[in-house]
Amino acid sequence: MPELPEVEVTRRSFADRIAGARIEWVRLGKPLRWPLGLDPQQLVGRRIQGVRRRGKYLLVDLDPGLLLLHLGMSGSLSFGPMPAGAGAHDHFDLGTSLGVLRLNDPRRFGAVVYAPDERSAEAVKLLGRLGVEPLTDAFELETFHAGLRRRNAAVKQVLLAGDLVVGVGNIYASEALFLARIRPTTRASRISRARAGRLREAVREVLARAVAKGGSTLRDFSNAQGEAGYFQLETMVYDREGQPCRVCATPVRAIRQGQRATFYCPFCQK
């Protein structure tokens, strides 16, 4: 599920509602990817100042400290009135004066990690290698092209790696490469400046559109208000193997790169 658009949509769906809340209790379910890193009781009494996003991480700013929250492959958050009970996959509850923030994550690839501040070892370990934010002015063509040129791997895998640019997961990598008319198997080092420019624009376009559509709900994604997204209804190639390309009607092709599915149009993408 959650790539940059889903995480950002989630953030927007509860950030304003939770800001200013006081933490009153914490409930932990089964272990997530990493331990919280702090006695949960230590969180009680702290105020939530706001919620930011970095890549696919949510940063819940506390006073003091912060929680780094990741949705993994199957996580979703909800924030609202006290739920009746906890389900089998509800693995983290933050009870606050303004409502309960709950992480539901069947596969438990997600995580909630406490860090004393953004420069602490705990935070740097998770955020330190992240690339530039694609929807900001910091995503510059010069730097992007230079980064691509020094990588020999397939451009799709370089996008997924997240150290050049963050937030592009498996769905949006295929979609962005389609928009840019670049074949996913192209070695990043061989992408011209002009094509890098197209790719940069395509990444921004596809992520911004997905945010506007509330993200993609493939199986079970919903934002913290329980609302589904609709971007999956307009994907150009993702999960459309054998179906006609929406531009040229050539059947969409599926391949595997690094144990992940890639979709592209063999006619439109060179």
Add this chain to the structure above:
DNA sequence: AAAAGCCCCTGGATGC
């Protein structure tokens, strides 16, 4: 330094 594989975990779809 970069790239390729492995693995964490559960559930849904598919095939026999």
Add this chain to the structure above:
DNA sequence: TGCATCCAGGGGCTTT
């Protein structure tokens, strides 16, 4: 209906 197999939106870690 039951069981085995494969696949899934991520990404850190280890090995080449």
